[in-house]
Amino acid sequence: MTCTDTTLNLKIRVKPVRRALTLLVAIALSAQASAQQANNWEAPRTPDGHPDLQGVWANNSSTPLERPEIFGDRATLSAEEFAELRRQAQEIRDSGGDALFGDGFL
Known part of the structure; x- marks a missing residue:
């Protein structure tokens, strides 16, 4: 293989790469x-x-705009409080209410 053959092979390989x-x-x-x-x-x-x-x-969120005073400084609800909220939400859904608006729900 001569120098010109190597140069020719290199040019043939470089052209498609350059085009791409x-x-x-x-x-x-x-x-x-x-x-x-x-x-x-x-x-x-x-x-x-x-x-x-x-x-x-x-x-359309059950999250109130402001934290209700009944919860005070507590970060979580007890199991009983949570169950009561679920029961109230189910009553609203069963009565045909289309959404649980937070400010009116809690």
Whole structure:
């Protein structure tokens, strides 16, 4: 094998790799350019310039907004207290209630 044969083999092997790398760089640059397109949407504002948060906001959670005073500083409930809360929740579900809103549940 001569020096020119080795050089020729190297060129033949490098060409596809170079093409693949060029293609990958082109794809990466085009993806980055499309990801940076400007978003023309603006959040609606109230007349005084604040974000408009009007709408229907449902809190379908049995977690109250503030900790009920009946629990005091305790981090957990006793087994009896937990069983009572489960019983109350089941009564609400059985009566056709669609959600257990925390502030009205506890």
